[in-house]
Amino acid sequence: MDRTTSPGKISATRIICACLGALLLVAGLNALSFPAQAAGETAEPVYPSAPPAQDSEDEGSVLIPSVTSQEGQFYLAVTDAALDNVDQEQIMDAVREAVAGQNTKILLGVDQEPNNLKGAAQLVRGMLLFGDSDAMADDWLENGKKLGYVGKGWIAIGVMLPETSGDPVQVYVDPGRDVSETQPGGRDAVMKAGAAEFAAGDYTEGTIAVALDATKQLQAPADKTLVKLIALGVLALLVIVGIIWALLAKKRKAKGVQVAQRAKEAEVLVSKIHRGRNFLARRHVPEPGLPATSTTSAIFAGIQERRTQVLALPPTAESQNPSERELNELRAREQELSQLGSAITLCTELAGTPAKNRDTWRGIFGAHHAKVEELALFLDLPGASDSHCAPAVRTVIITHTDALRQLRREVEQRGAGTRESLAVLEKLWPLREELDQVCKEARGELRKGSVKGEHRTKSTQPFESPEGEDGLGLLIGLAGKGGSR
Structure with a gap:
């Protein structure tokens, strides 16, 4: 059966329900926003319901102290x-x-x-x-x-x-x-x-x-920030100290290695010096049998004089911890003894029979010929043909090439003896002096820049034979130390 309700009753019921709902909502908000608090309260507080729009004393505003x-x-x-x-x-x-x-x-x-x-x-x-x-x-x-x-x-x-x-x-x-x-x-x-x-x-x-x-x-x-900074500072200091210590240790180790190397090298050098002195004591520069005014006699005498001077020096004592300066002195002394021993041997061979010393003579002629070839290369450089020394260079190339060929034949001829060897050697000295002078002039042109281009040689300096290949140059140098020409 259908039941009919009047519109007036429905409206009244809805109004009453709405009012009751509003009252409940207000009561709930009051309970949340305004809890009872007494002196010495410990209840958990709540936030203000809304921030103040401005510092005013209007009713309902909240003033927050700054x-x-x-x-x-x-x-x-x-x-x-x-x-x-x-x-x-x-x-x-x-x-x-x-x-x-x-x-x-x-x-x-x-x-x-x-x-x-x-x-x-x-x-x-x-x-x-x-x-x-x-x-x-x-x-x-x-x-x-x-x-x-x-x-x-x-x-x-x-x-x-x-x-x-x-x-x-x-x-x-x-x-x-x-x-x-x-x-x-x-x-x-x-x-x-x-x-x-x-x-x-x-x-x-x-x-x-x-x-x-x-x-x-x-x-x-x-605040741990300062503690952390201090800790980091200490750590950084420890790292720096560690690095410095490692570097110092490495330096000490390297220094120790250097000291050991110097001591070992000094020991070897002292041993070579002793052997070199013993060699010089047993060997003498031969008497060429030529007039005292000859170049060969003067150079041989100069080397003999230098030998006497070196043997007169006190023997070298071995040092357990030599300095770099002392080591350099040992190197220089050992080198001179070695060169002096080679020079005495060379003088003996040059004054002997050529047939027994062919390699020595080939070295003498080869070193001279190498310098002549260097001069020929010098003339090919831009500007060399117009240089001040060009005429002398051309002359040396022509005359020395012919002279070397002739002197080689004299030494290598059958039956050549000591007299022929010394005669050829005496003819080589003026050729060598002229060659050295022209090479010096050509070297000067290169250094001044009047001759363009790079002059490459086997040695470190232009027109200088590699070390150990120039026998005559060795004899001339040592004879000069001995006081002779």
């Missing part, structure tokens, strides 16, 4: 309503020294009823959320309920003064995430501190007592 004084680690925020009841300067003077030695920053806010903040806890939340300090943790929205809203190293304190003198003062303390109690119940002790002063109506001394007790009951760990 930081009015700050020194070191202490931040003090007092509203205009509470200024007449607390002395900011006295608070700052009393708390300054206590906070100076702490690792914790303290944000202390003071307000006075009546206002739209329900208790000291909501005052703390208001300063954190809408104040001008950095006490609020950066991740408060994600982790505030679990880890806390106050950032590390901070203590937020709210003091709500009563409207009527003699009524209870509300104190709320919210430690930061890493702030711990120095002893159990420290947070509650801070909220109870100053009770006697507050009861006597001395709100300044009561506020001071709360702040001072916070520095004693709550503490934050030391």
Whole structure:
């Protein structure tokens, strides 16, 4: 059976339901936004329902105290309503020294009823959320309920003064995430501190007592930044010291190796010097049997004189730790002994039978011919044909080539003996002197740049035979040291 309801009854029912729903919603919001808070409250506070649009005293607005004084680690925020009841300067003077030695920053806010903040806890939340300090943790929205809203190293304190003198003062303390109690119940002790002063109506001394007790009951760990910097500095210093030590050790090792190498080389050199002296003591420069005015006799005499001078020097003593200078002296002495021994051997061979010393004579002619070929190459360089020494170079190339060919035949002829050898040697000295002079002039042209191009030779200097290949040059040099021509 169909039932019919009148429109008037339906409308009345809907109106009644809507009213009841609105009443329930308002009651619920009041229960969430304004929990009962007594003096010394410990209940978890809530945020202000909305931030203030501006600092005004219009009905319904929320006034959040801004930081009015700050020194070191202490931040003090007092509203205009509470200024007449607390002395900011006295608070700052009393708390300054206590906070100076702490690792914790303290944000202390003071307000006075009546206002739209329900208790000291909501005052703390208001300063954190809408104040001008950095006490609020950066991740408060994600982790505030679990880890806390106050950032590390901070203590937020709210003091709500009563409207009527003699009524209870509300104190709320919210430690930061890493702030711990120095002893159990420290947070509650801070909220109870100053009770006697507050009861006597001395709100300044009561506020001071709360702040001072916070520095004693709550503490934050030391800032590890400085410790880390010190640790990094020490580590860097250790690394630097290690590197320096390694470099010094490497240098000491290298120096030790050098000392050992010098000692070993010195030992070898001293041994060679002794053998060289013994060789010179057994060998003499032969007497060529030519007139004393001859070049051969003068050079042979000069080498013999140098031999006598070297043998007159004191024997070389072996050193366990020779310096670089001493080692250089040993090298020079060993080289001279070696050259002098080679020169005496060469003089003996040149004064002997050519057939028995063919290799020696081939070396003499080969070294001279190599210098003549160098001069021929010199004339091929740009500008050489017009140089000052070009005529002399051409003359030497022609005349010396023919002379060497003739002298070689004389030495290699059948039956040639000592007399023929010495005669050829005597003819070679003026040729060698002329050759050296022309080579010197050509070398000068190259160095001046009048002859363009790079003159490449087997030796380090142009027109100089490689070491050990120029027998006549060796004899001339040593004879000069001996005092002869």
